[in-house]
Amino acid sequence: MVDLREPVERAAAPDVVPAGTRVVNLPLYRGEIPVSEPIEAVYRHLLQNCAQAVTNAVGETIRSLNGGVLVHCAAGKDRTGLVIALTLAAAGASRRAIVEDYSRTEAALPASFRQAVLRRLDARIADPVEKAAAVRLHLSSPPAVLDHVLTVLAEESFGGETGAAAYLRKHGLGQDLLDHARTSLRGSGAPAA
Numbered sequence: 001m002v003d004l005r006e007p008v009e010r011a012a013a014p015d016v017v018p019a020g021t022r023v024v025n026l027p028l029y030r031g032e033i034p035v036s037e038p039i040e041a042v043y044r045h046l047l048q049n050c051a052q053a054v055t056n057a058v059g060e061t062i063r064s065l066n067g068g069v070l071v072h073c074a075a076g077k078d079r080t081g082l083v084i085a086l087t088l089a090a091a092g093a094s095r096r097a098i099v100e101d102y103s104r105t106e107a108a109l110p111a112s113f114r115q116a117v118l119r120r121l122d123a124r125i126a127d128p129v130e131k132a133a134a135v136r137l138h139l140s141s142p143p144a145v146l147d148h149v150l151t152v153l154a155e156e157s158f159g160g161e162t163g164a165a166a167y168l169r170k171h172g173l174g175q176d177l178l179d180h181a182r183t184s185l186r187g188s189g190a191p192a193a
Contacts (some may be wrong), residue, residue, distance in 0.1 A: 002060050004028050004073040004080060013074075022064075026057045028079045036134035037124060039078070039142065043149050046082055047167075057083045058090070062177045065184040073116035075113065077105040077141045089164035090173075091181040095150050103143040114139055171192055 003015060006027045015023055026115070028050050034042045046054055061083060062069055074078035081102050088098045117138050125131045136142075158166035165178050 002026060002069060002083075004057055004083065005073065006030070006033055009033070009074055013156045024060050024061060026053060026073075027084075028053045028073075029056065030113070034137060035121075036130045037118045037137060038068055038133060039137050039140065039145050040148065042078060042137065043082060043145060046079070047149065049153070051167075051171045052055060054083065054086065055168050055173050057178055058086050059173050061087050062173075062184070064179065075117070075138060077102075077109070078137075081141060081146065082149070085150065086164045086168060088179060088185070089150060089153070089166055090178050091185040095147065098150065099143045099147045102141055102146045105141040106139065109139060111159060130141065143169065 001015065001017060001021055003010065003023055004027065005024045005025070006029055011024060017023060028046060030050065030053060034045075037045075057071070061069055062144075071080050071083055085098050085102060088101070089095070109145075118135070121131055121134045121138070123126045125134055153164050153167050154162050156162060156167075158170040161169070168178065169175065
């Protein structure tokens with residue numbers, strides 16, 4: 001299991017897992033957890049300022065593929081969505097399939113989770129504009145946002161190469177792990193090219 005939450009989040013809601021489950025905590029933010037920032041800014045922050053942590057999380061996800069891996073954060077859509085999207089993109093899945101997979105996350109959030117988030121935001125934020133931004137950040141998974149992330153990676157040069165694999169290599173992910181992702185995810189039910 002790859003847990004992407006910050007220590008304060010883990011303390012508030014510890015993982016409950018079967019005995020013997022290997023849990024690796026790889027916090028991505030390493031600091032303040034966004035509350036009402038635009039989702040686009042959060043993803044940009046993760047890619048630009050948390051690249052090593054993101055790459056480490058993708059690497060751990062790939063290393064764990066053969067035995068099965070659960071990747072999660074608080075909602076399972078932003079940190080988790082980005083790590084899974086990068087893993088799938090590096091493995092050769094099509095952008096369309098990755099974005100479609102990500103966009104299903106919003107509808108899959110349990111009603112109890114949505115209600116709990118709304119209660120926390122109501123208690124914390126009074127301004128309606130800020131609250132709307134917070135609700136979007138915590139409960140939405142807009143396809144255009146992840147599509148934009150993948151577009152940026154496809155257009156930006158990382159040592160003369162572009163794309164998710166080049167981004168991950170630039171930040172220390174070995175080619176052996178990229179090859180393992182391509183091999184392991186082919187035919188696994190993962191979104192394919």
